[in-house]
Amino acid sequence: EPEVTQTPSHQVTQMGQEVILRCVPISNHLYFYWYRQILGQKVEFLVSFYNNEISEKSEIFDDQFSVERPDGSNFTLKIRSTKLEDSAMYFCARSNQGYGYTFGSGTRLTVV
């Protein structure tokens, strides 16, 4: 059973719409991450989240993105006003103090 569960597994949305991708890490690890992988390209870092705050973000993570952990368990990535180029696999990951990264099963986002 995966230690990190992501929902939905696939989401299709219209350009300009907002989407929320969810991640439920089962353990009590403090470090969480979002990565994305555009089809045929590298896995890219988006943002890291430590102790309920953003600790680092990449250039990709602009104002259209936000993360939060609203209820202490779910970890969400919100994309406001989606663009075609946001179509990708989005992976949530957790680590134990920066070691031992485990990835979730991913959400395939398709923007049409």
Place this chain on the structure above:
Amino acid sequence: EDKVVQSPLSLVVHEGDTVTLNCSYEVTNFRSLLWYKQEKKAPTFLFMLTSSGIEKKSGRLSSILDKKELFSILNITATQTGDSAIYLCAPIYGNKLVFGAGTILRVKS
């Protein structure tokens, strides 16, 4: 800028062959390097390497890190069709992983 280069980009072998996958990196504040196998969706963890020269082994897979020369290799012996996947190398920079483009391995029966 952090750089991770994996070679070869792709490889086709026959079952039973041995393969060596390479990863070179230029990453500041290097801590460790991870190897992942990616089949259909999420990367699955293979190895974490922190110390130079110490081989990590898991079944037919093994890996070693050279921190002086800034590279790592992943060996797979007696390959099977189930080894067909993309193999990703990812040094840890700070608290994040910096991924290479991967090596696509196809094992033919």
